[in-house]
Amino acid sequence: MKPEITINIEQTRQNGILVCALSGWLDPNTSPELEKAIDLEGVNELIFDLKDVEYIFSSGLRVFLYFEKMMKAKGGIIKLVNVSDFNKSIFDLVGFQNIVDNA
Amino acid sequence: MNCFSKKWFGKKSLVFKLSLGVLAGVLFGVILLLGIVSSRSKMIIEEQILEHSAHSIHATVNNISHLVLETEQAVRGLRNTLQQLDANDASSIQIALKSTIKAVYNSGLDLSHADVYSFPAENSASGMLYSSFAENGHFFVNEDKVKDFYGRFPQLKDAEKEEKIFWSEPYVSSHGSNERTVISCVLPFKFHGKSASGGLVFISVDLQDILQHLEQSPFQDEGHQVLISKTGMYITHPDPEINLKTTIYELAARLRLPKLFQVGEKVLSGQSGSMQLPYSSVYKEPTILFFAPVPHLNWGVCLIYSYRELFKPVYDLQIMIIISVIAVIIILLFLINKICYYSIRPLLNIAKIATQYGKGDFSEIVTETSSDDEIGTLSTAFHNMRTNLLEYIDKEKQDITEKQKALSELDIAKKIQLSALTxxxxxxxxxxxxxxxxxxxxxxxxxxxxxxxxxxxxxxxxxxxxxxxxxxxxxxxxxxxxxxxxxxxxxxxxxxxxxxxxxxxxxxxxxxxxxxxxxxxxxxxxxxxxxxxxxxxxxxxxxxxxxxxxxxxxxxxxxxxxxxxxxxxxxxxxxxxxxxxxxxxxxxxxxxxxxxxxxxxxxxxxxxxxxxxxxxxxxxxxxxxxxxxxxxxxxxxxxxxxxNGQATGILNVDADIKKLAEVLNFIEQDMLQKEIPQDIRTKIIVASEELFSNIALYAYENGGEVQIKTALNKNSYSLKFMDKGRPYNPLECREPDISQPLEERPIGGLGIFIARKMADFITYSREKGKNILKIEIKI
The missing domain is CATH 3.60.40.10 (PPM-type phosphatase domain)
Structure with missing residues (x-):
């Protein structure tokens, strides 16, 4: 258990592909941080690496939903990779399975 | 090996051991006795033989000498008579001859015949032989012209050269129908007168007559006397193939008996003694031979004994002793067997009864207690042992019963104690x-x-x-x-x-x-x-x-x-x-x-x-x-x-989203303490985040407090969220349509939806101005 709930975001840009490696929690406190931190200018493929994300709450889901909408509007795509089994079950629960990369 | 024999002996019965011991003792005694008896008997017999053979040989020699001297005297007498006669006076010669033979017979000598031979005259080819003989008590003299005298009497040939008496080797002489083996005592003589022609006077003695003069030895049945002539010729050998045909030297060579050769040499050179021979032509077995010379004749006489026959009484005695010993042993073994049987039977009986005692059966009693021997002592001791054992067993039984009683009382005490401790x-x-x-x-x-x-x-x-x-x-x-x-x-x-x-x-x-x-x-x-x-x-x-x-x-x-x-x-x-x-x-x-x-x-x-x-x-x-x-x-x-720690955890916290970490920390710690499994913890955390966020964001307009209570129940873990904010039942909120495309969904309402999905039970109630939301997850 972490002493306080934070989110770290590591961004890597290359040829219009933005990879965001997240670590920490996505909760009502940290989700707005993520929303602000990412600049979608010139990005046509957005990839979230959720390897170090312990829990996904509804606020986190909302952020992904927001980015999904943004990317759709731009004609780009969004992908979630390294989703833990439990988190995947949350995505499945709310019908977000189509943005989770199963590969 | 020694160990083995010990083991083997140890396994045998008492009867066998006793019999073996007695047998060994008796055999040892008998062998000792036999040895002593045999050696003593042999010594006695040998002493007797020595004495008697000396006597016997001496007697024989004496007898023969007597005969020889008588004969020689007769020959000399006749010669003396003839030397006074004329060669042509035939009738006087006949008378002299007849009177000589008569005198000899009358003196007891059994002469074969007495003869006078006058050598042929110078102009004559044949000499005259006067032979006397006796028939039915009458004495006759025959007169015969003899051309070749030495051809007829070859054994007398050497006598002519001798001045003194000459004894011939035995030869066969025939007078009429009578053929006899004789030896002749020969003496040359000269007739009275100028012509002084001579002749030979000889008296022949039948060998049978000499043999009659051999002394009958006390061991005649066992011993045998043999005479040998001066040339070594056997004269009285029982084997006709040897007698008068073989000399002692020839026989010694044939039988390869150098000792026999020595005997011949010794006896004919005038020595006497004894000799042991490994073989004899007479007995065909080991013998002892005594020998002595016969004077005048230069002969020898040998007395031969067969060892076997000599010691026959000793051997007979030995056989008798052995037979009696065997009989004694058989009787002894029989007696040992019987005595052992009667002695051991009570022991076997005691052993049998002891086995039964060992099995706890004391019904049989040893009966041999009346006898005074060791068996009686043992039986009495055994009987006493039985009595003591029975008493001891009775006492033991009593003791055991008492001990069992005490033990069971202790057991009860122990059980009471243990049950008190339970x-x-x-x-x-x-x-x-x-x-x-x-x-x-x-x-x-x-x-x-x-x-x-x-x-x-x-x-x-x-x-x-x-x-x-x-x-x-x-x-x-x-x-x-x-x-x-x-x-x-x-x-x-x-x-x-x-x-x-x-x-x-x-x-x-x-x-x-x-x-x-x-x-x-x-x-x-x-x-x-x-x-x-x-x-x-x-x-x-x-x-x-x-x-x-x-x-x-x-x-x-x-x-x-x-x-x-x-x-x-x-x-x-x-x-x-x-x-x-x-x-x-x-x-x-x-x-x-x-x-x-x-x-x-x-x-x-x-x-x-x-x-x-x-x-x-x-x-x-x-x-x-x-x-x-x-x-x-x-x-x-x-x-x-x-x-385990407290069963219920309580946290009062401001309804502020910033307090989310504290809330979740508290819940996580509480669950860890109560050892809630990982998968359930994850669900609770997710649900709690949604519920607390919901209250923090919507319950109060100007801030307030939330109380959270955790509880570990028998099969579940439950959480209560209580706030004093405006009444609101989140469960009434419509479930989001998750089948809608994502981009078409409204943002919001997902939290409660997720919380409901995580929990097994979720209830809402409004009590005393409080919103109470309770979730429960089965463990």
Whole structure:
């Protein structure tokens, strides 16, 4: 258990592909941080690496939903990779399975 | 080999051993006797033979000499007569001859014939032979012209040259129809007158006549006398193939007997003596030969004995002795067998009865007690043994019955004690307890106790009463009751022990005492108050660490009245355990008389800090592994108390989203303490985040408080969220349509949806101005 709930975001840009490696929690406190931190200018493929994300709450889901909408509007795509089994079950629960990369 | 023969001999029956011994003794005696008898008899016989053979040979020689001298005298007489006669006076010659022969016969000599031969005259080719002979008491003389005298009497040829008497070798002479083997005594003579022609006078003696003069030896049946002539010719050999045909030298050469050759040489050179021969032509077996010369004739006489025949009486005696010994042995063996049978039969009978006694059957009685011999002594002893055994068995049976009675009473006491110690540990979320007491063979003085003092306070006692047996057990029961009773009425734990100590000191005439550790644990706070009266301090186990509590060593109970005791305190962290025990564990001995020890116990406790049952099992199996088969000498007693922490957790927190971390931390810790499995924890955390976020974001307009209560139930874990905000039932909110495309969905409403999906039960109620949202997940 972490002493306080934070989110770290590591961004890597290359040829219009933005990879965001997240670590920490996505909760009502940290989700707005993520929303602000990412600049979608010139990005046509957005990839979230959720390897170090312990829990996904509804606020986190909302952020992904927001980015999904943004990317759709731009004609780009969004992908979630390294989703833990439990988190995947949350995505499945709310019908977000189509943005989770199963590969 | 020696060992083997010993073994072999040892296996044989008594009869066999006795028989063998007697047989050996008798055989040894007989062989000794035979040896002595034989050698003595042989010596006597040899002495006799020597004496008698000397006598016999001497007599024979004498007899023959007598005959020879008589004959020689007759020959000389005749010669003297003839020397006074004229050669042509035939009638005078005949008369002289006739008178000579008459005289000889009358003197008792049995002559074959007496002859006179006058050599032929100068002008004549043939000489005149006058032969005399006797027939039916009448004496006749024949006159015969003989042309070739030496051709007829070759043996007399050498006599002419001799002046003195010459004895011829034996030859066959015929007078008329009579053919006889004779020897002749020859003497030349000269007629009276100028012409002085001469002749030979000879008297022939029949060999048969000489043989009649051989002395009859006392051993005639066994011995044999043989004469040999001067040329060594056998004269009286019983074998006709040898007699008069073979000389002693020829025979010695043929039989390869150099000793026989020596005999011939010795006897014919005039010596006498004896000689042992390995073989004899007479007996065809070993013989002894005595020999002596016969004077005048230059002959020898030999007396031969066969050893076998000589010692026949000795051999006969030996055979007789052997036969009688065999008979004696047979009789002895028969007697031994009979005596042994009658002597051993009672022994066999006793052996049989002894076997039955061994099986516990004492019905048969030894009957041979009347006899006065060793068997009688044994039988009497055996009979007495039976009587004593029966008495002993009766006594033993009585003893055993009494012992069994006593033992069963002890058993009952032990059972009562054990049942008094049996504590039904209540099942409660705050703690788990397990205890084990294995009494030593004898009833012992260890005890433990566990009781509630109030809803949230439990008392634990671990004690060891000095000594063993019923007295220790009774003292223990008393101490246990006093402690429990006193503790119910006093709040100070040291006060309890002070009062208990005084009570136990009172009337403690047997000077018994007890070491004891008493602890009271507050289940709400985890605070353990304890007092130690000289007992082994317990171990405190928390996670992987295990350490000994180090209380002040107060004085033991029941010795010094008015002793004061100190109370000490320790706070138990949730999920920590206390291990109470007695020295029966640390002082458990193995076969090398080494103690189990505190260190080994601590090692086990460190490894098994799980449930109390598993911990007790681990300790006892490690003790068993250490002691192996060594009998347990002291009671082994232990009690493990595990403090789980509070069953319900309460958190009052501001309804602020910033407090989310604190809320989730509290819930996570609470669940860890209650050992909620990982998958359930994740679900609870997710659900709690949604519910708290919901309250924090929407319940109050100007801030407020949320109270969260956790509870571990028998099969579930539950959480209550209470706030005093505006009434709101999130469960009435419409479920989002998750089939809609993501981009078409409204943002919001997902949180409650997720929370509902995580929980097994979720309820909402409004009570006393509070929104109460309760979720529950099955474990």
């Amino acid at each position: 504590v039904d540990f209540p099942e409660q979320k705050e703690f788990q307890t397990s205890a084990l007491m294995i009494p030593a063979k004898q009833i012992g003085g260890d005890f433990y106790d566990f009781f509630f003092l109030s809803k949230n306070r439990v008392g634990i006692v671990m004690a060891d009463v000095s000594g063993k047996g019923i007295s220790a057990a009774l003292y223990m029961m008393r101490a246990k009751e006093i402690i429990k009773h006193t503790a119910q009425h006093m709040s100070s734990i040291s006060g309890v022990f002070e009062q208990v100590n005084n009570a136990l000191c009172e009337g403690n005439s047997v000077c018994m005492f007890a070491s004891a550790f008493f602890a009271i644990i507050n289940l709400k706070t985890g605070v353990m108050e304890y007092v130690n009266a000289g007992h082994l301090p317990p171990f405190l186990m928390s996670g992987q660490s295990c350490r000994k509590i180090t209380p002040k060593p107060n004085f033991i109970l029941g010795v010094r009245e008015g002793t004061s005791y100190k109370t000490e305190k320790i706070k138990l962290q949730p999920n920590s355990s206390i291990f109470f025990y007695t020295d029966g564990i640390t002082e458990a001995e193995n076969s090398e008389r080494k103690f189990y020890g505190e260190e080994r116990l601590q090692n086990v406790l460190q490894r098994y800090s799980c449930s109390p049952e598993e911990c007790v099992d681990a300790v006892i199996s490690d003790i068993r592994e250490f002691t192996q088969d060594t009998p347990q000498s002291d009671d082994i007693t232990m009690l493990v108390f595990r403090y």
